[in-house]
Amino acid sequence: MSNELPVSNFIRHIIDSDLASGKRTSVVTRFPPEPNGYLHIGHVKAININFGIAQDYQGLCNLRMDDTNPEKEEDEYAAAIEADVHWLGFKWSGDVRHASDYFDQLYAYGEELIQSGKAFVCDLTPEEVREHRGDFVKPGKESPYRNRTPAENLDLFRRMKAGEFADGSKTLRLKIDMGSPNLNMRDPVIYRIKREHHIKTGDKWCIYPMYDYTHCISDALEGITHSLCSLEFEDHRPLYDWVLDNITIPCHPQQIEFSRLETLYVVTSKRKLKQLVDENLVTGWDDPRMPTVTGMRRRGYSPEGLRLFVQRAGVSKTPNVVDFSALEGAVREELEESSPRVIAVLDPIKVTLTNFEAGVTTSRTAPFHPHHAEWGEREVPIAPVIYVEREDFAEVPPAGWQRLTPGGEVRLRYSYVIKCDEVIKDAAGNVIELKCSLDPATLGQNPVGRKVKGVIHWISAEHAIQADVRLYDRLFTEARPDAVRGEDGQYVDFKQFINPESLKTVTAYVEASVKDAPPETRYQFERLGYFVTDRKEHVPGQKPVFNRTVTLKDTWAAKEAK
RNA sequence: AGGGGAGUCGCCAAGUUGGUUAAGGCAUCGGAUUUUGAUUCCGACAUGCGAAGGUUCGAAUCCUUCUUCCCCUGCCA
Numbered sequence: 001m002s003n004e005l006p007v008s009n010f011i012r013h014i015i016d017s018d019l020a021s022g023k024r025t026s027v028v029t030r031f032p033p034e035p036n037g038y039l040h041i042g043h044v045k046a047i048n049i050n051f052g053i054a055q056d057y058q059g060l061c062n063l064r065m066d067d068t069n070p071e072k073e074e075d076e077y078a079a080a081i082e083a084d085v086h087w088l089g090f091k092w093s094g095d096v097r098h099a100s101d102y103f104d105q106l107y108a109y110g111e112e113l114i115q116s117g118k119a120f121v122c123d124l125t126p127e128e129v130r131e132h133r134g135d136f137v138k139p140g141k142e143s144p145y146r147n148r149t150p151a152e153n154l155d156l157f158r159r160m161k162a163g164e165f166a167d168g169s170k171t172l173r174l175k176i177d178m179g180s181p182n183l184n185m186r187d188p189v190i191y192r193i194k195r196e197h198h199i200k201t202g203d204k205w206c207i208y209p210m211y212d213y214t215h216c217i218s219d220a221l222e223g224i225t226h227s228l229c230s231l232e233f234e235d236h237r238p239l240y241d242w243v244l245d246n247i248t249i250p251c252h253p254q255q256i257e258f259s260r261l262e263t264l265y266v267v268t269s270k271r272k273l274k275q276l277v278d279e280n281l282v283t284g285w286d287d288p289r290m291p292t293v294t295g296m297r298r299r300g301y302s303p304e305g306l307r308l309f310v311q312r313a314g315v316s317k318t319p320n321v322v323d324f325s326a327l328e329g330a331v332r333e334e335l336e337e338s339s340p341r342v343i344a345v346l347d348p349i350k351v352t353l354t355n356f357e358a359g360v361t362t363s364r365t366a367p368f369h370p371h372h373a374e375w376g377e378r379e380v381p382i383a384p385v386i387y388v389e390r391e392d393f394a395e396v397p398p399a400g401w402q403r404l405t406p407g408g409e410v411r412l413r414y415s416y417v418i419k420c421d422e423v424i425k426d427a428a429g430n431v432i433e434l435k436c437s438l439d440p441a442t443l444g445q446n447p448v449g450r451k452v453k454g455v456i457h458w459i460s461a462e463h464a465i466q467a468d469v470r471l472y473d474r475l476f477t478e479a480r481p482d483a484v485r486g487e488d489g490q491y492v493d494f495k496q497f498i499n500p501e502s503l504k505t506v507t508a509y510v511e512a513s514v515k516d517a518p519p520e521t522r523y524q525f526e527r528l529g530y531f532v533t534d535r536k537e538h539v540p541g542q543k544p545v546f547n548r549t550v551t552l553k554d555t556w557a558a559k560e561a562k
Numbered sequence: 563a564g565g566g567g568a569g570u571c572g573c574c575a576a577g578u579u580g581g582u583u584a585a586g587g588c589a590u591c592g593g594a595u596u597u598u599g600a601u602u603c604c605g606a607c608a609u610g611c612g613a614a615g616g617u618u619c620g621a622a623u624c625c626u627u628c629u630u631c632c633c634c635u636g637c638c639a
Contacts, residue, residue: 181565192637556599
């Protein structure tokens, strides 16, 4: 369960040996999202690793907005990120940090680099920079501006900051090695001119530092010991180290890279998620079908379930793809333990109990959870007219069928055994009503002389309340919706694989005990799955709205499908 | 003159300095219990570690060669 012991992984090994050797005496990590989109399932892994490791080693973990590109960043995203991390159950050390908190220091280090002859102002255009960079097999060419004097560079850099030059006309570059086989080391740009309103610093700056330069210094300023990031930054590590080795800074965090978490039947690219939102293919970033943290939250996934999932996925450098069902399994497993059980009928058939006798036919109570007696019980009232699930009746049952069938018997959950005596159909031949008789000797006890194996759920027509229930299924029909190639060898638009059945809304009958549940209350609807009252649209006592989080495991359906 | 990574069961993943029968989880398949076809419980599940050679009493771990996949040519992060 959620308290499984952390499994050994290569990052823990590194930390263990750093602590043992005295290289480090504490652990400080950080989660550094760019506030340019919503957090998704992949981020949950990074969050869990960074906050989890800090927790396990009695260390600290900072939350830092990596806000160095004002063109893309918005307050809305920053606020959502904070809310998501908090909801996932993590507490960051101190206030939320921002890379922009360090703009002054970053700038000062820029001047230091210039003065030590390790950075220069370059007038090359973006196209020229690209040409000079060379490529994988060709070394780059040095910029003609590379040999400006420190004094000249300093003057130019100060004037860049003062706003004397047009956007994009000049950059500050590191003087490293245009011949390096690592393209990141070919005199990388560390400052660009960009007149853009920043979410934190407003219009104070017209020059903004680049990621590679900002990230390592921000880490060092915060006293980060282990800077954990994903694999694509491996090539950037030499630059991370170079910057810290060439400025006056007392701290040098170690960057360690791990592989991202990919999930089948999901897209996680910010661009693609945004497309789904912008083109109204989903209702928003928090649509319960979205793999965003806020979407999964609305779907009813619990923080514990999400954490269990990423913990099970493990930490390594192996590129990995985890099936979506593993996510559903972890969520289900955690919900099994934590959700009260209630009864709902999603697709009703009317059943008339022909021998119901007022005052004689009685009800039982039922526990809210089979293993949590302390959660109490509620009455499950019976009446002459009840509803059962359409799926639980078959006129011509397949082999192995354990539910209702003409002439057959079945147990009504927490109530009597009934027998179907008559099937009533409309003109079109659809079953519209079942007439059943109950065996009065079977309330709370097994019938004598015969075995009734099947148990179905049901609800009293007069006691039930109506609720909107949204039945969600996975958003895509393809395991890798963004990796399907057509006959021409080109990628097919991933939006073609949207599952038309990913949302069905029904009006269901639910037992009255859920009537006043606040939003985001999770239940198991017995035999159906886990459901949550909608975070936005559910109104307690007035308008019940449920989202299906995930179905129960169904070995019968699996067998049927074969 | 390319560089950086990764290949252990269907999916993850432990295994670190070579030492007994290659952890564990998920999935799957049996079976038991069950008034949720759920849960729970038992059992099965890699003569094999990308491939081929080699070193060794002994190799997933060391050496050689080969092979497959991923990342990198933003004034994005």
